[in-house]
Amino acid sequence: MTAPRADVWTRPRHNLRLTPDGGWAAALCRYDDGSAPRVEIWRRRGDGWSVTPTGASAAVTDQLLPLPGGRVLVRCGDGTRRIRLVGPDSAATVARTAEPAVRLLPAPPGDPGTRCVLAAHDGGATRLYRLTAADRLVRCPGELPGRTEDGVWLGARRLALTLFRSGGAATVVADLATGRTRPLLDVGPTTIDRAELYSPASTALVVRTDAGGADRIGFARLGADEAFWFPAETSSDRGLRPLALAPDGRRLLMHEQRGVRSELAVYDIAGRVREPLPTPPGAQRGPAAWTDEGIVTPWSAPTAPTAMLRLRPGHPPPAPAPVPGLSPARVVTVEGAAGPLEAIAYGGDGWLHAPALVVALHGGPLSAWRYEFHPLLSALAAGGVGVLAVNQRGGTGYGAEHVRPIRGGWGGADLDDVTAVLRGLRERRGDGGPAAVLGHSYGAFLALLAACAAPDEVSGCVAIAPFRSAAALHAAGPGPVRDLVRRLDGLRVPAGPLGPRDVPALAGRATAPVLLVHGALDEVVPVRESRALYARFLALGRRPGTDVTYVEVADGGHDPLSGGEAGRVTAAVRDFLSAERR
Template identity: 40%
Template sequence: MRAPVLRDTVPGLPEVPVRFGFAFSADGRWATCLNAAGDRVALERWSLDGAVPARRVVGAADRDSRPLPLNDGRVLVARTAPGGGHGSVVALPDGTRTWPVSAMLAGYLLASPGSPQTVVLVTVEDERHSRIWALSDASLEPVLRIPGVLSGGVWLDEGNLLAFDHAGLEHRADGIVVDLRERTWRRVWSVSDTTTDRIAACSRRARVLAVTTGVPGGQRIGLWSPGGGPVRFPEALNRSGFARTPLTFDESGEHLLVSEVCGATTRLLVHTPAGDRVEPVAGPPGTLWPPASWTGERIHVRFSAPHQPPTLATVHRRARSGWSLARQAPDPMTAWADADLVELPGPDGPIEAIVYGGPRWRECPRVVLALHGGPLAAWRFEFEPLFQHLALAGVAVVAPNYRGSTGYGEQHMRAVVGDWGGPDLADVVHLGRAVAGPRREAGLPGPLLLGGSYGGYLALLAACRSPRTWSGCVALAPFTSPAGLHRDADAPVRDRVARLNGPGDDERRDVLRECAALTAPLLLAHGTRDELIPVAQSRALRKRLLELGRTEGIDFDYLEVDDGHTAVVQAWPSDLRTNLVRFCLAAERIAATGQERR
């Protein structure tokens, strides 16, 4: 990095404990998860019997471990060997029992509700086959090899029948039932030959499955009784214009827990099939993920908010307090910054944004406008380490969900289908100018752009389209045009480009043709092992900037990271994150240096 940038001191960010990979025992008394802090990953077991969940570390793990708690408190862990195509199952906490698995690209465990519990291992052997194994103290026995890829899995009885999501060789998902005793499988439901159909939850007592089926623009939730006729799609359950996901039934099977994405937040709902009623469950704003467990009046689910790294949340459905998070030891060094949900005026209606910096964020010395990837994605009201690092450095962050973002209804989302860099770019430029004008009058620098993946492309377009608005631009793993991405990417990405935009050649939306207008300092970073957007896209932009007479290290910085797409645009390795924050702190001085030089 250049000398002017290095003069800025970037505060260190404390290690962020991130919990993921939650699983619950069949009786709901135990939970497990992985807790990653830096390069260390620990396996945690939670006791859910008491008034407050209690946890303990039961061993070391890696990010690819798939733990499962049993009803007696033991923990089994499925692990794939890095690059080896094989794996193992390990019993914890003693770790004295290991079952090797000869062919295993990926795998996970399922334990039945009956006593004694039946335990199976589901493995993906290759791109064309999955296998189900029966696990006992004595051995790991192969039961059935099935063409296609299996995922999910719910028990239909006490330990013999299982229902799975099944992606056949044509990659369309449907539902199958496996009979372990007979070692057979059969397809049991599919809405049509063109839908993606999945099984989400099962109530054995009520003998009903909650299923989802993909339809244009979203998905529908259905209820189906095996052998009891066609799938029913309750009106109230599917009336909302927001995305809903079935999570779990209560013990009686009379109520279904559902999560609903509403703007940047996620909330819980309870659907009662008898009467087709939907009721909200009180809780703080944040983001929720499956899986969930519902025993008695207590619901357990993974939760995060801007100031709260992901952890286990407990919902007491009928209590007034309603909601509690797993207790953590107080640590004054990790008082994370909070954020607000704010509506900002856009050119075609209000735009919801997540804002770090308090009510006077517009007056902060530096403001970053963060653009999400996708394009059909959104910022969620959850913990973001990069935003925390920027906030710790005194940088305000505005993360808008402009047109094309999910969670705001069909019309908002589909505005950019076939029109990448159209309505979304108009929203971004409008927001940037609205922030930059008053700041310029107050003698403050304009906002900086920051985007990754599609957001990086959008940031580059905005920096070219309205160059005087911005004091800097950070583009992480961007592409330079839809046509260029369609040309260079692998088949799945090319298919997505063709489906959502079409590889048309529009000069006004080609960064390589527009970048002569770029005046703001630029930080461009890309992973050399990017499997989605080839690094050739950023290398082409670097080459074009040099051809235009720009000087690397003064007009722009270029970084290549030895990693893949997700690491650069979501995980943000520590060195990259530090360079990014340092760039944001010094961008206006870099711009002044460049202007003097020119």
């Protein structure tokens, strides 16, 4: 029996994934040599983990699938449609697909002749392939009419998939031997219904739906009548996810987001009893595994970039050791337009009165800042910039009333909250002057809107991977992004005197200097969005390099701070925010 323990690494990891038995893992790590992130192979040894860096570089848009035995499959997200097999001292392309959108799924249980299964989407249908141990792609019979996500094995040949259609998604079961499919869970035409986990030991199937505006985890027994039940104890409007089943399949590990912090709980399926699982302050960062030795899950906190927790129900949690030199953070409350908002402050006791202060806005928009290590915010605080990461209305983790305004209100209640926070900070700072705003993706769009809507309250604006408007994003974005805009009714114009939330149309109102940053390879928000914004500011007579600056990262994706140019981009943001303002 393994005691609770926390192993901590000084560098943040991306795309950390575990094998089902929790014995192996894979991750991406960016080192200090300016190169792209590299694939790491993790192996659990006794009470700890050994980490082996490989020479294979990858991007955060790549998918990692660790294999038992210490190798990793990498689905490249660079448009080459390559599947690579990476080992400690080797890396080779083992397959290429005709379809542009591919996801890797674990091999069927008990099938040593298959490395993985691929779900390949060509824009219309999804086809399934087996990648054999001899590195041959073998197409499975049949196809599915649409895009799929997830993938849960219900035996050696049946695979449960989430199939998206206009307005929602249902769970279907595909038989890889015959090509036949059948519906499994379809709650309603606009719900997102997913199969999450399955235990051969107990035949328990775990599903999740967002029916009624809440996350509802349900259960069924395969081989019986497959009737689903959704207990009240496994429903939440704060963001609830199933993580892992116990080895006997009788208990479920769940994660719930409670504001900025993660909470774990264990649910007894038969007894219908939910018990909290104590954890240290922080955020759960990916998939978990539950073995006879306990629970393994990645974790993060502001002073612990990457931790691997080992937990046991009924035991106190481990405490990750802080990494020396990292900026601590505290949870604070600030006043929004309609009441208090939770936020995370970086910069020690003097964050509010730092010479430069920035309000950071999260992307998503269905997201929120978490109490975890964030490389950019930590680096800004270390450089003397005070940071306030605000969870304005429209984000997740605070219940239905908090998230509801984002539906049909892009740049509505959330913008009201941001401008209220900025006004409050200026009053509290006195002669310290107004704060700057910084955001990524949707947060960048919101930051630009704030600079236009409240120019006297903004000293500078950093927009990383922004878009011009919801309409522009809907027209230019990939399918999943267009689906998100439609599902959240993003094309509706919020009420109020500001009018359409179109940054080019409002840009003449902004007076603060603007820094635009975009990755040239961004597959979520096309880089032409920032190019058009830069051109618009120049057309308004803004001076390049003084009033408006544009940094395009040649090898950068949607998060240009995760690639080889992260150091340069971080320095550009820090220098921009530290410059003397009015």
